[in-house]
Amino acid sequence: MTSLLEAEDITKDFHIEGGLFRRRRGTVRALDRVTLALNAGDSVGLVGESGSGKTTLAKILTGLLSPDGGRVLWEGRPAADYSRAQWAGHVQMIFQDPSSSLNPKLTVRTLLTEALDVKHRRTEGRGGSTGTLRDEAGVLLSSVGLSPEFLRSYPHQLSGGQKQRVAIARALAAEPRVLVADEPVSALDLSIQAQILNLLLDLKDRYSLTLLVISHDLAVVGYLADRLIVMKEGRPVEEGPAGTVLDSPRHDYTRTLLAAVPGFIR
Amino acid sequence: MTRDSLVRIEHLDIDYRQHGVWVPVVRDVSFELREREMVSLVGESGCGKTTLALSILRLLPERESAVRGGRILFDGSDVLRMDPDGLRSLRGGRISMIFQDPFSSLNPVLTVGEQVEEVLECHEGRRDPARVKSLLERVVLPDPSRIYSSFPHQLSGGQRQRVMIAMAIASSPKLLIADEPTTALDVTVQKEILDLLTRLQDELGMSVLLITHNLGLVAERSHRLAVMYSGRLVESGETAAVLASPRHPYTQGLIQSLPRIRRTGSRLPMLPGQPPELSRIPSGCAFHPRCAKVFAPCSREIPPLKKMGSSPDSDEAVACHLFGGPAS
Amino acid sequence: MRRLLRNKLAFAGLLMIAGLVVVALLAPLAATHDPLAQDVIHRLQPPSGAHLFGTDDLGRDVYSRIVYGTRVSLLVGVIAVGISVLVGTVLGMISGYWGRWVDTLIMRGVDIMLCFPTIFLILMVISFLEPNIANVMVIIGLTSWMGLTRLVRGECLSIREREYILGARVLGLPTSRILLVHILPNVISPVLVSATLGVGGAILTESALSFLGLGVQPPTASWGNMLAAGKDYIHMAWWLSVYPGVAILVTVLAFNLLGEGLRDLLDPRSSS
Numbered sequence A: 001m002t003s004l005l006e007a008e009d010i011t012k013d014f015h016i017e018g019g020l021f022r023r024r025r026g027t028v029r030a031l032d033r034v035t036l037a038l039n040a041g042d043s044v045g046l047v048g049e050s051g052s053g054k055t056t057l058a059k060i061l062t063g064l065l066s067p068d069g070g071r072v073l074w075e076g077r078p079a080a081d082y083s084r085a086q087w088a089g090h091v092q093m094i095f096q097d098p099s100s101s102l103n104p105k106l107t108v109r110t111l112l113t114e115a116l117d118v119k120h121r122r123t124e125g126r127g128g129s130t131g132t133l134r135d136e137a138g139v140l141l142s143s144v145g146l147s148p149e150f151l152r153s154y155p156h157q158l159s160g161g162q163k164q165r166v167a168i169a170r171a172l173a174a175e176p177r178v179l180v181a182d183e184p185v186s187a188l189d190l191s192i193q194a195q196i197l198n199l200l201l202d203l204k205d206r207y208s209l210t211l212l213v214i215s216h217d218l219a220v221v222g223y224l225a226d227r228l229i230v231m232k233e234g235r236p237v238e239e240g241p242a243g244t245v246l247d248s249p250r251h252d253y254t255r256t257l258l259a260a261v262p263g264f265i266r
Numbered sequence B: 001m002t003r004d005s006l007v008r009i010e011h012l013d014i015d016y017r018q019h020g021v022w023v024p025v026v027r028d029v030s031f032e033l034r035e036r037e038m039v040s041l042v043g044e045s046g047c048g049k050t051t052l053a054l055s056i057l058r059l060l061p062e063r064e065s066a067v068r069g070g071r072i073l074f075d076g077s078d079v080l081r082m083d084p085d086g087l088r089s090l091r092g093g094r095i096s097m098i099f100q101d102p103f104s105s106l107n108p109v110l111t112v113g114e115q116v117e118e119v120l121e122c123h124e125g126r127r128d129p130a131r132v133k134s135l136l137e138r139v140v141l142p143d144p145s146r147i148y149s150s151f152p153h154q155l156s157g158g159q160r161q162r163v164m165i166a167m168a169i170a171s172s173p174k175l176l177i178a179d180e181p182t183t184a185l186d187v188t189v190q191k192e193i194l195d196l197l198t199r200l201q202d203e204l205g206m207s208v209l210l211i212t213h214n215l216g217l218v219a220e221r222s223h224r225l226a227v228m229y230s231g232r233l234v235e236s237g238e239t240a241a242v243l244a245s246p247r248h249p250y251t252q253g254l255i256q257s258l259p260r261i262r263r264t265g266s267r268l269p270m271l272p273g274q275p276p277e278l279s280r281i282p283s284g285c286a287f288h289p290r291c292a293k294v295f296a297p298c299s300r301e302i303p304p305l306k307k308m309g310s311s312p313d314s315d316e317a318v319a320c321h322l323f324g325g326p327a328s
Numbered sequence C: 001m002r003r004l005l006r007n008k009l010a011f012a013g014l015l016m017i018a019g020l021v022v023v024a025l026l027a028p029l030a031a032t033h034d035p036l037a038q039d040v041i042h043r044l045q046p047p048s049g050a051h052l053f054g055t056d057d058l059g060r061d062v063y064s065r066i067v068y069g070t071r072v073s074l075l076v077g078v079i080a081v082g083i084s085v086l087v088g089t090v091l092g093m094i095s096g097y098w099g100r101w102v103d104t105l106i107m108r109g110v111d112i113m114l115c116f117p118t119i120f121l122i123l124m125v126i127s128f129l130e131p132n133i134a135n136v137m138v139i140i141g142l143t144s145w146m147g148l149t150r151l152v153r154g155e156c157l158s159i160r161e162r163e164y165i166l167g168a169r170v171l172g173l174p175t176s177r178i179l180l181v182h183i184l185p186n187v188i189s190p191v192l193v194s195a196t197l198g199v200g201g202a203i204l205t206e207s208a209l210s211f212l213g214l215g216v217q218p219p220t221a222s223w224g225n226m227l228a229a230g231k232d233y234i235h236m237a238w239w240l241s242v243y244p245g246v247a248i249l250v251t252v253l254a255f256n257l258l259g260e261g262l263r264d265l266l267d268p269r270s271s272s
Helices: A054-061 A084-088 A108-124 A130-143 A148-152 A160-173 A190-206 A218-224 A242-247 A252-259 B049-056 B084-090 B112-124 B129-138 B144-148 B157-169 B187-204 B239-244 B249-256 C002-006 C008-025 C062-098 C100-115 C118-128 C133-142 C146-160 C163-170 C175-211 C223-233 C239-266
Strands: A005-018 A023-038 A043-047 A069-074 A091-094 A178-182 A210-215 A227-232 A235-241 B005-018 B021-034 B038-042 B065-074 B095-098 B175-179 B207-212 B224-229 B232-238
Touching (some): A005 A054, A043 A218, A084 A091, A084 A108, A091 C163, A108 A148, A108 C175, A130 A160, A178 A190, A190 B249, A210 A218, A227 A242, A227 A252, A235 A242, A235 A252, B005 B049, B005 B207, B021 B049, B021 B065, B021 B207, B021 B232, B038 B187, B049 B065, B049 B207, B095 B157, B112 B129, B129 B144, B224 B239, C008 C239, C062 C100, C062 C133, C062 C146, C062 C239, C100 C146, C118 C133, C133 C175, C163 C175, C175 C223, C175 C239
Parallel strands (some): A043 A210, A043 A227, A091 A178, B038 B224, B095 B175
Antiparallel strands (some): A005 A069, A227 A235, B005 B021, B005 B065
16 A cells, blocks of 8 residues: 655755855754655654754655655655645644744734635635635634634734634645644643644544644653654654553663653653 | 741732733732742743742832732741842842743853853852852763853753753752743753752752643642642642642643543543633633533632641642632 | 824824925925025025025025925935835845845845945946936935845845744745735835835935935925035025025934834834
């Protein structure tokens, strides 16, 4: 069976540039031959600390960065075969801080309709009419648990949890098959985190999404994912079914991460 | 085990000015911090925990905030009535503070050594590189000579927080206030910093007030725990006891909604809604619109903080109409 | 807007500018005489009831000439800055969003332009062209966009890495929409401040050019050429120099006050 989304031998270097002619001063290897396969319906967790390369990998999978080595495949075909708009219908992403992932100058309605418009152009060849877009935006909002009256709001008028819901709705507007969630709750208030985690699981079921959850928090990843990948310094160090990795970690680094989880939530 | 009281806050009320209107940030908070004790003050953003901590140092923005009532006693003297000399000996002397972001708290153009030395000079009146290095060793920074001549950007986040801690303990304070000290750090580094704070607290015999929204990793370390919601203290008690059997429905909801690393299959229990805005705090118990156990008095009367447990020196207290008993 | 009203100095600037605009629009009504009508018998009259600011060496009414000069100054200020904002914003956004060699090219271009002392550059160019009001506006505009380009590029560089731009790219939004809808509104505040302050500068440059005889040509009234004409009579007719000077001062001050006020207002660090 061909995987939905695959990353094959991905390598990514970051160059430190300087001087008048922007010469390379040094190189940092962010990802070192990383291979990853997501099958339809999977829920995969990527755990690691800052500098582990997990966000770089997410940016490569969403097409924000191009890899220096290796390739990204969709249903067995290289990413280069698809246009940007087509790729948007494959993979969408939600970010850590909903305060900075929504443009402060635009209303929720604009944020949602512009995303819906791109989807209409992709699937039907032309943009949606104002009425259709408005109705669809309302439906999207209620699917993430917000009432349509929020369409008129600006991001700063919403609470952190509401903003993250809007960000999720915006990603869903593209009707993606894979949703990448990069630290989806770590910027949210404690009593809101469970709401968003449950929402992600609900949406995964309702829209048959494939989830890739990225976090430094084993509890968040353990709650959402069936399969875990532990990353350290640009390389996966351990991979397997969530239960196996958490019950009998093989790598020292996984054990260190587990030791940092407080006893009463193990 | 009874210890002498170091900080005693009595019926404190603090308002903040928000868009020209005064809103309540801290309401009727009474709270005690004893010597050689580590207490965590837990709550969500806007619950008043940082305001409460800053008020102990009288560091609230003068024009934008106002203490409406209550007393803050530190070592027996009233902080709110202290003269400038008294305040100076308090700030950075008997009380130190560390913050969430160790990067913006350090001056980027001075070496770590110069900055620690400057703090030491303020307290001891002389420059002493040897003392600086022993302080850096004390907070377990590897190769103190190298760290001494490093600039802040050359250190990792955890190392910078260690430097901040070194500067904070330079004056041998009686109280260290740590405002979200590990929020910006990786999990494994968080654990190391907390280990360090726990050890220093014990070795130096100081008290630590940990302000955090992290009910797990951070709060677990403290002797006692106090939970705030919408400006009021809703529950306090020994940390292990509160985490094991929380009384207030808010504390219960928070603890139950923490994701467990092993999914049990079903969805996480969750608290509905969100914390209220300060300008629109619900009547009665501020938590009642989100509470599953709400009943008649909840929307009318504000529940007082009541002492729980049978023994007279019990620390457990809860502010909820579900619990009767004598008012504390 | 309400906060602008609370900032007293900025509000004063705004009121002064509004007044100047009204005067410029209604110049025929505001003037008491034809600004070009000569009356050699009543030349060099001191200020009086008949001639509020006196008359010049050809007997023209100084007050009416200043009123008509308002049109020239505001027009030059606004159009010149308009040109510089247009060039600066477009180049700055291209430079900041695309980066790489485009950025290098544009930024080295800015550096080269900044190597020339602006006033000499203008003098040099204008000596090849016919000195008239249109050329003056275009030349001032085309020699003052460099600062704005740098400003917009800097803003753009930081906004480009914000998560909402990354999100827009992941959604597959067209680049034109990302630039116009997502980036432009977020860089417009500093541009507005810089442009407002720039109007004052452009008016000063126009006055300087006209004073040197390279700007607006007599008999059309401009504050600069009035000053130039007045300097020959400064000992016997102070009003020829003082009133146009005050007009320049007031106008530049008004734009600077408004610009400073806008800066305080739009800077997120200064708002509570």
